[in-house]
Amino acid sequence: xxxxxxxxxxxxxxxxxxxxxxxxxALAETFLDRxxxxxxxxxxxxxxxxxxxIEQARRAEAEIAAGRYRGPLHGIPYxxxxxxxxxxxxxxxxxxxxxxxxxxxxxxxxxxKLEAAGAVLCAKLAMVELAGGMGYRQPNAAFTGxxxxxxxxxxxxxxxxxxxxxAVAAGLVPFAIGSETWGSILSPAGNCGLAGLRPTYxxxxxxxxxxxxxxxxxxxxxxxxxxxxxxxLEAIAGRDAADPTTVDRAYRYDAGAPAARSFRFxxxxxxxxxxxxAVRENFARSLEVLLGLGTVxxxxxxxxxxxxxTRTILFAEAASAFEDLIESGAIAGLxxxxxxxxxxxxDAILAKDYVKALRLRSAMARAADxxxxxxxxxxxxxxxxxxxxxGAEVRSAIRGTARDVMGAVGNGAGLPAVAVPNGFGARGLxxxxxxxxxxxxxxxxxxxxxxxxxxxxxxxxHPADL
Amino acid sequence: MSEGDAVRxxxxxxxxxxxxxxxSRLSEEQLAGVRTSIEAIVQASHALRAxxxxxxxxxxxxxxxxxxxx
Numbered sequence: 001x002x003x004x005x006x007x008x009x010x011x012x013x014x015x016x017x018x019x020x021x022x023x024x025x026a027l028a029e030t031f032l033d034r035x036x037x038x039x040x041x042x043x044x045x046x047x048x049x050x051x052x053x054i055e056q057a058r059r060a061e062a063e064i065a066a067g068r069y070r071g072p073l074h075g076i077p078y079x080x081x082x083x084x085x086x087x088x089x090x091x092x093x094x095x096x097x098x099x100x101x102x103x104x105x106x107x108x109x110x111x112x113k114l115e116a117a118g119a120v121l122c123a124k125l126a127m128v129e130l131a132g133g134m135g136y137r138q139p140n141a142a143f144t145g146x147x148x149x150x151x152x153x154x155x156x157x158x159x160x161x162x163x164x165x166x167a168v169a170a171g172l173v174p175f176a177i178g179s180e181t182w183g184s185i186l187s188p189a190g191n192c193g194l195a196g197l198r199p200t201y202x203x204x205x206x207x208x209x210x211x212x213x214x215x216x217x218x219x220x221x222x223x224x225x226x227x228x229x230x231x232x233l234e235a236i237a238g239r240d241a242a243d244p245t246t247v248d249r250a251y252r253y254d255a256g257a258p259a260a261r262s263f264r265f266x267x268x269x270x271x272x273x274x275x276x277x278a279v280r281e282n283f284a285r286s287l288e289v290l291l292g293l294g295t296v297x298x299x300x301x302x303x304x305x306x307x308x309x310t311r312t313i314l315f316a317e318a319a320s321a322f323e324d325l326i327e328s329g330a331i332a333g334l335x336x337x338x339x340x341x342x343x344x345x346x347d348a349i350l351a352k353d354y355v356k357a358l359r360l361r362s363a364m365a366r367a368a369d370x371x372x373x374x375x376x377x378x379x380x381x382x383x384x385x386x387x388x389x390x391g392a393e394v395r396s397a398i399r400g401t402a403r404d405v406m407g408a409v410g411n412g413a414g415l416p417a418v419a420v421p422n423g424f425g426a427r428g429l430x431x432x433x434x435x436x437x438x439x440x441x442x443x444x445x446x447x448x449x450x451x452x453x454x455x456x457x458x459x460x461x462h463p464a465d466l
Numbered sequence: 467m468s469e470g471d472a473v474r475x476x477x478x479x480x481x482x483x484x485x486x487x488x489x490s491r492l493s494e495e496q497l498a499g500v501r502t503s504i505e506a507i508v509q510a511s512h513a514l515r516a517x518x519x520x521x522x523x524x525x526x527x528x529x530x531x532x533x534x535x536x
Contacts, residue, residue: 215527268492308511311510313509342499345484345485347484347487350511356517358526359523360519361525362521362525
């Protein structure tokens with residue numbers, strides 16, 4: 001199959017598959033070849049799952065030929081962050097050298113749901129070791145090497161879903177699944193010029209996903225468009241008895257025309273403080289676009305230590321989740337030098353302070369909901385900077401070297417957000433715009449993001465030579 | 467004792483705990499990194515403690531009583 005299918009959104013690929021103009025097997029072969037040929041250039045891939053992909057693609061082709069079309073992901077190739085368990089001898093490494101040969105005998109619920117939707121698993125994608133929860137300070141923090149940005153190969157693709165970001169941005173898969181505890185979907189989406197959706201906590205089952213922080217971890221898609229993110233979310237959302245944090249709320253993606261409505265956007269006071277000039281300028285231009293879609297007003301959150309709340313919860317739960325690895329000293333086998341000792345400091349978090357953070361989290365969630373209730377979305381830069389260079393230190397709210405109120409509140413309160421590209425900054429690297437909504441309002445923020453993408457063309461631009 | 471002195475004293479106490487537990491596997495350079503991380507943890511804990519809550523302010527947590535059904 002010609003490579004003109006590369007950088008084609010899922011929705012259009014699906015139309016071709018349904019009309020039988022596009023063969024799922026040929027489509028899988030195209031992306032498998034790209035994963036094998038180009039994946040190493042970006043340190044994007046841990047395992048190409050060729051055998052499983054071809055089997056799934058052949059099944060899809062046969063079903064569609066027999067008139068059993070399952071929906072828009074039927075026959076669509078994808079990649080999964082390598083923290084999702086996969087059976088059949090496919091390793092699940094968590095990006096960490098101590099686990100590089102480890103296999104599970106079951107599939108994560110998200111993998112099963114995508115299989116049920118007819119999607120074709122083509123690769124397990126690289127990630128920052130242990131999803132970045134050990135305190136890494138620079139991009140070289142995975143046994144597969146630093147995630148390389150397709151827009152500039154001397155820059156990072158973002159963490160911790162680094163392979164999910166670079167694989168979609170390089171046209172190695174049409175969409176990917178990532179995970180976010182604090183920033184790990186929105187960051188690679190922003191760094192790589194993609195759409196990335198962080199669902200509401202409890203929307204998507206985490207069964208079979210590596211636990212970094214039980215009360216913060218979420219799974220979500222990275223794709224070429226916000227619309228594609230909605231298609232994927234519908235496939236992976238839903239209650240799962242194996243994950244008691246999932247809720248019994250059916251999710252149907254509403255792809256209705258966004259032009260049919262006017263949006264009410266809020267911007268937190270001072271939200272661009274500390275942002276790079278290009279990020280601030282592109283955000284200002286984005287607000288001009290949003291003014292054509294509705295209203296924009298300045299809002300404020302009450303004064304609470306948002307970053308400290310979410311950081312304390314993350315550090316304490318991560319220290320417990322990886323207790324064996326830390327206590328045994330096996331963290332000495334991790335790639336980033338700082339990941340080999342920083343976790344020991346987590347013993348300094350007192351139980352009373354962790355509980356205080358959980359109590360303040362309730363206050364934070366109520367405060368955020370009060371601000372968001374009259375709005376369709378809070379909007380903000382997706383990240384304060386463009387992607388870091390591969391040899392540079394990464395500024396991180398998790399470590400306290402950058403502030404990220406939107407990330408602290410959004411993740412701490414479990415709120416959905418979607419990031420989309422909104423321009424370029426230094427070194428030809430993308431910048432992004434995020435829409436964050438009330439709990440369970442994925443359809444609202446996706447409608448807003450679609451409306452923005454209907455009025456701009458940043459999502460139609462792709463790295464050269466690909 | 468000033469706030470700064472209180473923070474420093476707390477950091478030293480907690481660093482001593484970490485050193486007692488893991489010191490044998492940490493170099494001086496790594497211990498310096500641990501100290502920096504503990505300083506950030508202590509500062510965060512002070513920020514959390516500075517916010518007053520009432521007795522009725524419960525943690526956000528999903529615990530539910532469990533009973534296996536036949």
